[in-house]
Amino acid sequence: MTRTEYPWLLPSAMAGSPGTGPGGTGRAPGPGGRPRRTVRDWVVDTVLFLGASLLGLTALDTSTQLNEGSAIVLLDQLLGAAACCALWPRRRWPVQLVLALAVVSIVTPAAGGAYLVALFSVAVHRPFRPVALVGGVAVLSAALQPAVRPDPSLGYLGSVVTGLLLVLLMVGWGMLVRSSRQLVVVLRERAERAEEEAVLRAEQAQRLAREAIAREMHDVLAHRLTLLSVHAGALEFRPDAPPAEVARAAGVIRDSAHEALQDLRQIIGVLRAPGEGDSADRxxxxxxxxxxxxxxxxxxxxxxxxxxxxxxxxxxxxxxxxxxxxxxxxxxxxxxxxxxxxxxxxxxxxxxxxxxxxxxxxxxxxxxxxxxxxxxxxxxxxxxxxxxxxxxxxxxxxxxxxxxxxxxxxxxx
Missing domain, CATH: 3.30.565.10 (Histidine kinase-like ATPase, C-terminal domain)
Known part of the structure; x- marks a missing residue:
């Protein structure tokens, strides 16, 4: 599993660069260079759109029960529908959208659902500074909305407290999601780094083992092969040597060759898998x-x-x-x-x-x-x-x- 399989978890997405991360453009570009929506994006956007619409209808029903004018109710319906539809392109302009919806929600409670969804998206996909700016605007909007469109069932203070709680809930929830994703990225990077280091350590151990085997092979075989070379050279340059001396040199060559083969078998046995070697090692x-x-x-x-x-x-x-x-x-x-x-x-x-x-x-x-x-x-x-x-x-x-x-x-x- 690699990070390229989950582009919304890349560090660039966590850094809050525009168009990255969940709800960002961390996908293959579509026509016109725009990001192509994945199946996951369509499912998430549909659920958020339906949720925002449900909250908008609830607020619109409250506005109807207050016997407000039909023109105001119609305006609420239009602005609420437009706010919900604006959630679809929120991936390209999340901060601009939430600022616009903060203004719209002051005069239209039906846009409150879309506004909370957009606020949550900004907290998930943007770093602390833009989130703090948007949060300040949201607090101001929560204080102004009850003054423009009061709710007699709650009163001004109750409406402000409820609005602040909703703002804090959306911002806190979004930042928690962002932090958990950052933690996943860090843990995955650490795991990959640990795996790479383990591979390097294994390669280094293999290299050291090869060097040790090569050194041991040289130390063992050089002695035997030198005896072979010296006595073979003596036989070559002294073909008229006495038979006893020739026999002695041939015996040394034979014994040295036998010992060299035994040493070579022993060294090669080190390269075998456990259980394949000879139990009667010298x-x-x-x-x-x-x-x-x-x-x-x-x-x-x-x-x-x-x-x-x-x-x-x-x-x-x-x-x-x-x-x-x-x-x-x-x-x-x-x-x-x-x-x-x-x-x-x-x-x-x-x-x-x-x-x-x-x-x-x-x-x-x-x-x-x-x-x-x-x-x-x-x-x-x-x-x-x-x-x-x-x-x-x-x-x-x-x-x-x-x-x-x-x-x-x-x-x-």
Missing amino acids: PQPTLATLDTLVAEGRAAGASVVLDNRIADPAAVPAATGRTVYRIAQEGLTNARKHAPGAEVTVVVRGGPGEGVTVLVDNPAPPGEVPAVPGSGQGLIGLTERATLAGGTLRHGRTGDGGFHVQAWLPWSA
């Missing part, structure tokens, strides 16, 4: 599994030195340990790509309340290194991961041509 890496990562690197032929100064790695929070693992993994991967043969040192230290510090260093590679393409997205992803965990990460080349990665992660006491 556990996430932590600081306690850092030894296994180093052992894999050594088995692949890398020279890795691990200095883990944390006495109880299992006591480190799982999220912090996982981040430490990913930092060390990315450091080993980059060293294997850009400094093959160089010894990599991984230092982990810290404690509760002090935080966890991770250092990954490798010197300049011995000899010439073939160019290996790299986008730097891994280090960018690690920096984002450390920042999200509440820590920091710095990296860069050292003076001797090596590379240094240092990260600090919080560990609450």
